[in-house]
Amino acid sequence: MKRLRLGLWACFCLCAATTLMGQNKVKTTAEKVTLFIDGAQVTRTKQVDIPAGNSTLIFTGLSPYMDAQSMQVSAKGKLTVTAVNRQYNYIDSLAVSEKQQSLQKELKKIEKQQKEQNAELGLINAEYEMLKTNCSVNNKNTATSLATIKEVNQYYSGQLKTLKTKELAINEQIAELAIKQGQLNSELAQLSGKSLTPMSEIVVNVNAPAACKATFTLNYYVKNAGWFPSYDVRSGSLAEPISIIYKANIFQNTKEEWKNVELSLSSSNPSTGSVAPTLSTYWLDYGLAAPRYNLNLNGNTVSGIVLDNERTPVIGATVTIPGTTIGAITDINGKYSITIPNGQNKLQFSYIGYQTQTR
Structure with missing residues (x-):
């Protein structure tokens, strides 16, 4: 031993x-x-x-x-x-990191959708130009009938209305994507500056x-x-x-x-500590206040550190008060703190595989 x-x-x-x-x-x-x-x-x-x-x-x-x-x-x-x-x-840092990655993925999706919508808008503008170029029915050599002119105008109006409806829908989607993009950027900025606990x-x-x-x-x-x-x-x-x-x-x-x-x-x-304070005499007279007692946990607290023969902190050593169930265990730095009841003046130190000592 x-x-x-x-x-x-x-x-x-x-x-x-x-x-x-x-x-x-x-x-x-x-x-x-x-x-x-x-x-x-x-x-x-x-x-x-x-x-x-x-x-x-x-x-x-x-x-x-x-x-x-x-x-x-x-x-x-x-x-x-x-x-x-x-x-x-x-552990919050991992959650925040995962949330940031999720937000960044959402932002990339929105950017992709914005490019697709802008491309659709470019196609609509190109169709506008084609309609303007091909809507003319004028011919210097032959006269154009009124029925043909009405038919061309009707076709042009229908196509123009369809393109305009598409353009409005795309512009609304672009505006919605911009709002969502702003919200995600704001949330990402808040996470970046978040104080972790x-x-x-x-x-x-x-x-x-x-x-x-x-x-x-x-x-x-x-x-x-x-x-x-x-x-x-x-x-x-x-x-x-x-x-x-x-x-x-x-x-x-x-x-x-x-x-x-x-x-x-x-x-x-x-x-409030479990150690009863030493009572002081309470003198009854004019202008005299009652005694005050400190009842917190630090009343009879003893603290120390447990080290090995190489001065390295010992983790998990047991420190107890003999004859009681009061005890403490050294932390990762080998430190302990224990409250001793009145009338007790000994500490017992023990660790698995070693001889127990009382001081």
Whole structure:
């Protein structure tokens, strides 16, 4: 069993982690959402086919506003989760690129149609010239009868009317193509200047002794969503009781889709830490205000970095508080952050294949 070495600032050393070869991108849908006044807890579940050996699952299309410290991944199946990390991916850039290519193809089609319509217009102008050249029935040697003149005029008028109708139809099509061309150019310009938002991905490294099916459950807290209450107060008359209707106004700007989700509303504040503050004496007297406490998640937070003996960040090392279920996993840079309850002063560092140490 290999031993770990720990630095003074919560840094412990491991040998180099094994590189995982196979990668599988997994798309999930939000199934349950608990909506708080500020933020939301999202649950996603997905069954995945796992090959034998080491592999990497990348759960894509997650909100860029995900709180990495709240990220939890559980798996049911005959496998071991060796690491969980969060990364960013500009998946929107691919969608924008495909949209730009589609718009450019449409523009080329319109340009081709415009050339065809202009060619048709040129043929009509040529027919106009031919009619003008051949419509004359004058002959210096013989007199032209009135019936012949009427017949020629009638033919000329009919042909002219037909050509004029075609010309009007072609000009209308050219105008419509020009409008559509302008719209496509405008949309293409907007896409070219669009600011892309990187979406989050959860990278899960697993090891399975044999190929199997596993069900993964993702839980995380996300910002830019929430709800606020509003009330309708109604009464038919002074003699009737007041009716109060309680409403919830919901907003969701997480950039991920919540479709047909099981939605729950909560009035609690998830940003309030679970560590009770040390109470201060509240003196009652004129001009004295009540003590104020900082209840955010950063109250008893300890953070650090895990490095190997070559000073390379270790990805997926487990940092836990002994005797509790509180823990964290190092990210792609080997960093971790964990909130320690009052009365606790130890951290346990572990990694597969190495001796666990407590400091």
